Amino acid sequence: MIETTESTAGMSAKDVRYATWVTLFAWIFAVYDFILFGTLLPEIGRHEGWSTAFQAELATWIAVGTAVIALLVGPAVDRMGRRNGIILTVSGAAVCSALTAVGGGLGSLVLVLIRSLGGFGYAEQTVNATYLSELYASAPASVARRRGFLYSLVQGGWPIGALLAAALTAILLPHIGWQGCFIFAALPSLVIVVFARKLKESPQFVAHRLKHAQATAQNRDLHGLRGTLQGPTRRTTLVLGAAFLLNWFGIQVFSVLGTTVITDVHHVSFENSLVVLILSNLVGYIGYLAFGFLGDRIGRRNAIALGWTISGLLFTAMLYAPHSLGPVMALYSLGLFFLIGPYAALLFFIGESFPTTIRATGGALVAAMGPIGAILAGLGATYLLNSGATWQLAAFYFGAVPCFVSGLLICGAPKASPQDVPSPELGDVKESLA
Incomplete structure (x- = not known):
């Protein structure tokens, strides 16, 4: 996929290629969890005796919680780094799946709180975009010229994850129930966490961290949500x-x-x-x-x-x-x-x-x-x-x-x-x- 030998600041072609594959699978399985809930909501509603209207209301509140969690992820990643941000979002998606299986039947309020953690999975795409935009930009010209196309391969994990959720649900639901489907969904994300630990931090964030103590007053003010405005x-x-x-x-x-x-x-x-x-x-x-x-x-x-x-x-x-x-x-x-x-x-x-x-x-x-x-x-x-x-x-x-x-x-x-x-x-x- 990447045919270069060495990129700037010690980032090799192998590092860039590895990062592309890890972020692709991280996004696929984040989407898998995200889509799985919508696919299984009618089954959960039938099990809990919820009406269609109540399920729609539940989905609305979960969307609000998802947006809040996703918003909080951004400032955290600007502090902890892109590599750790990917580990955070993938881990969050895994925890969300596992807790849904365990606590999904404890009532609507508990389910809303648990599924709000799906915001970690939703935020995976922006963390990927942040990380890869920096990584590809620091690579040689042969990669930088087609960075948008390379990223599209990663973002394409959305339809793959959606189809995976639909297909595996059809296969597994009759055998392990909706709780088992969520437990199964947590496993791949946990594997991705292990691979994500081997990612290298982006050169841009390394530069930002090294220069932080010497930043100008203007740059010190430009941080967090306030800095975006x-x-x-x-x-x-x-x-x-x-x-x-x-x-x-x-x-x-x-x-x-x-x-x-x-x-x-x-x-x-x-x-x-x-x-x-x-x-x-x-x-x-x-x-x-x-x-x-x-x-x-x-x-x-x-x-x-x-x-x-x-x-x-x-x-x-x-x-x-x-x-x-x-x-x-x-x-x-x-x-x-x-x-x-x-x-x-x-x-x-x-x-x-x-x-x-x-x-x-x-x-x-x-x-x-x-x-x-x-x-x-x-x-x-x-x-x-x-x-x-x-x-x-x-x-x-x-x-x-x-x-x-x-x-x-x-x-x-x-x-x-x-x-x-x-x-x-x-x-x-x-x-x-x-």
Whole structure:
């Protein structure tokens, strides 16, 4: 995957390759736990006697807890380091799975508290983006030129983890029950923790740590959540956060609730929901690779804007298309391609947009807007539906329109230059180690 011999500040091609594989599997199994709960919630609800409405309310509160935990991970990673951050998030995902099996049947409040720890798994993607954006930027030019595509391979762990959760649940649930499925999910993450301990810290964080005692007063002030809203980073935080939040309206409506929207609007009966799941995740994976590659060619900000605006138009066309399976599925699949694919470029773009001192914090803050956007989309769609509107109208106003606007909004983010990430800090490493 990486064909170089030695990178800056003692980071070899072998180190970079090893980090790529570890972060890929860390993300796959973090997603596995994250998706597994949604897959098994109906089974848990049946076991506990919870109504469908109560399960939806439970999922909303868990989304809030997930956002809070994910937000707290960022500042922690900016203090403890990227390597330790990966160990933290993977361990958190494993603990969340294990505790769900043990305490998931102790009542709704306990379940909300336990599943909120899923925020560690959700935060894995931003920690990966922070770590790899620094690692790839410090590598030789042959790697740096295609860093976006390499990261897309890692971010592609989302559909792999989702499919793994669906497939293994279908196989294991009849034999070991829902508690056993969560215990099984914890095991791979514990193995990844062992491998993660062998990761090398990124050169940029090493530079930051070595220079910390000699930092200027301005740099000392630029830390934590407060630092993301100071100086030139304020615009970055506000624009990226708002775009992320709005785009998750589209994620909630067309990805999470996609089957519901299509069947209600076009009266299409999906006899096998697994086929739809496989199709959407396959399209999403191809989209990750495509936009990772495209971001390296035309710039990540441009690739994201292009994808999300096209996605909003395609989903609008899907909603108002004739009631025919062929056109509906074609427009839906293309919409997912342009909706999900840009996230490979987005998360890497976020990593390139913040300075080392608050890179993980900024990424976590922006990513935490996702679950909030999902909650707002759900509330808005529910309000319209309760007022007598159709899913067609609700999905348009709280799915397609916000998706299109998020593509326009991302254009307001400052352009991140890959050269800004490594060069001055790596020079400091060499001077400090001399």
